Amino acid sequence: MKRFIQNIKNIWKVEELRKRILLTLSLILIYRLGSFIIIPGVNYTALAQANQAGSANVLEDLLSLFSGGGFTNASIMALGIMPYISASIIMQLLGMAVPAVQKMQNEGESGRKRINNYTRILTIGICALQAPSYLALYVKSKGAMPADETTLWWVQTILVLVAGAMFAVWLGERITEKGIGNGISLLITVGILARLPQSFISEVGINEGNLIKIVLEIVAFMVVVMATIFIVQGVRKIPLNTAKRVVGSRSVEDAQGARNYLPIKVNASGVMPIIFAQAIVTIPMMLFASNTETPSKLQTAMSDPYGLWYNVILAVLIIVFTYFYTAIMINPKKIADDLKRSGGFIPGVRPGEETADYIDSLVSRITFPGSLFLAAIAIIPAIASLAGVNGQFAMFFGGTSILIMVGVVLDTLQQIESYLLNRHMDGLMEGTRVKGRRSANELSGF
Structure with a gap:
């Protein structure tokens, strides 16, 4: 045990490793804070009461698990990192069937950057489709829509959800580039672990x-x-x-x-x-x-x-x-x-x-x-x-x-x-x- 504690201390002796870990923790903290910032105009009181009444289904619990609670909180990061994962899966499937994508995969670093750019663009498109569905099928079903619901509110809320998802992608990429570990995977893991204590306490109760x-x-x-x-x-x-x-x-x-x-x-x-x-x-x-x-x-x-x-x-x-x-x-x-x-x-x-x-x-x-x-x-x-x-x-x-x-x-x-x-x-x-x-x-x- 003493040896293990000494090895933990060695981590902080390596300046580059120390900076990377601190940067990773800081960006993860920002991501977690974003999961609690409620979408402007949403009636959070009505949303919380609906969730406490036990109206959430299994699908909602599953989606909330991967967004760290942002989905059920109706936060600006409610879509989480999942649209980016979906876009990545689509690009990988295209790489099996489309020669142009296969060519980019074989071009090394330059091809990888081009594929990443296309993945981000596809992510925006997926978010633009998921955001109105989320508002209509989840927020509205909970009775949490604003009383003065207007077209302008819908447009700006969709833009906020898309921006929140892309900001989460940006955080993940910064962790991968300048932090420690794979950023996208870490954000998903943090979202999962954030729900573990609450689930265990509920099981104990x-x-x-x-x-x-x-x-x-x-x-x-x-x-x-x-x-x-x-x-x-x-x-x-x-x-x-x-x-x-x-x-x-x-x-x-x-x-x-x-x-x-x-x-x-x-x-x-x-x-x-x-x-x-x-x-x-x-x-x-x-x-x-x-x-x-x-x-x-x-x-x-x-x-x-x-x-x-x-x-x-x-x-x-x-x-x-x-x-x-x-x-x-x-x-x-x-x-x-x-x-x-x-x-x-x-x-x-x-x-x-x-x-x-x-x-x-x-x-x-x-x-x-x-x-x-x-x-x-x-x-x-x-x-x-x-x-x-x-x-x-x-x-x-x-x-x-x-x-x-x-x-x-x-x-x-x-x-x-x-x-x-x-x-x-x-x-x-x-x-x-x-x-x-x-x-x-x-x-x-x-």
């Missing part, structure tokens, strides 16, 4: 006097977190032999020979399959939200995140998208070509086409248990709800929330670890290193 159940829920939550860390960090190491070069009279391993294995992650796709799948199954929930008088069987099934058919469809979509996104993240042919150029090869496998086929088959086999794990994580909240856990607290037992929290925390710790090790200091954990470092793009796909 419901089960007041039943201490055993509370303890069992905490233990189950910790087991899920540990299992998630285990899978997120899981790596299949493919042994490699590297060429040697002659320096003077000695045979020395080439620079590429410093690593004698090729790491293939069990969960190479990160949280993206769950985000893809939830984005698709959420569409019917949003479409059905306006028709509550005569709900059909399909509407009832797809509007219940804890129902059987919802979770079956969600699990199948996650498995499909895991293979889809892994194919985007890992290119066996490119890996084989890079190995061939560097003089490396897999023992017993010929360089070139045979190596690409070997890696492709291995990735396919590894992806299957990874996809099953993601599907299992996604449906754990439904299982927790059936076990009697409060709906708000059950959301933290799995799904996107647990993967994002674990992934972002690990990624941030790995970046801090790198700063310390680069300055010949001990890492955060005595006798160990945080393994499986993931890039910001791999974690969030943004």
Whole structure:
């Protein structure tokens, strides 16, 4: 413990790391403050009374979870960072089908900047569509619209919501560029963690006097977190032999020979399959939200995140998208070509086409248990709800929330670890290193 405290002190000895952490915390604080600034003209008293009456549905709770409460607060950042995520997903899908986008993806840094600009423009368009829907379907349904509702108020409120979402994107990009960790992912994580204490207190209040159940829920939550860390960090190491070069009279391993294995992650796709799948199954929930008088069987099934058919469809979509996104993240042919150029090869496998086929088959086999794990994580909240856990607290037992929290925390710790090790200091954990470092793009796909 004393060693760990000393390592924490070492963080503040590195000036650049200290500045980055302070900047990150400051920008996160600004984002959190923005979640409590109410849209001008909205009757917050009526909104709070409607929420306290328990009129919020599961979809509202889910959207509020990823906006840090900004959605249910009717704040200027009510749309949160989700429009940017949706735009990023659309751009990634276009990269699979549109040659012009594929060309930009292969242009390196300049192509990435152009894609980011198009993503921001698309984000503005998505916000412009979501903002009036949010006001009409949520704020108006709560009876929180201003008494003097005018066209001017609608226009300026839509502009405020769009500006709030873009400001959140700007904060995330500044954290990524000048702070520590991936900014967009950190903002989502902070929004999720902000709801955790309130959900846990609510669960304790419901089960007041039943201490055993509370303890069992905490233990189950910790087991899920540990299992998630285990899978997120899981790596299949493919042994490699590297060429040697002659320096003077000695045979020395080439620079590429410093690593004698090729790491293939069990969960190479990160949280993206769950985000893809939830984005698709959420569409019917949003479409059905306006028709509550005569709900059909399909509407009832797809509007219940804890129902059987919802979770079956969600699990199948996650498995499909895991293979889809892994194919985007890992290119066996490119890996084989890079190995061939560097003089490396897999023992017993010929360089070139045979190596690409070997890696492709291995990735396919590894992806299957990874996809099953993601599907299992996604449906754990439904299982927790059936076990009697409060709906708000059950959301933290799995799904996107647990993967994002674990992934972002690990990624941030790995970046801090790198700063310390680069300055010949001990890492955060005595006798160990945080393994499986993931890039910001791999974690969030943004």
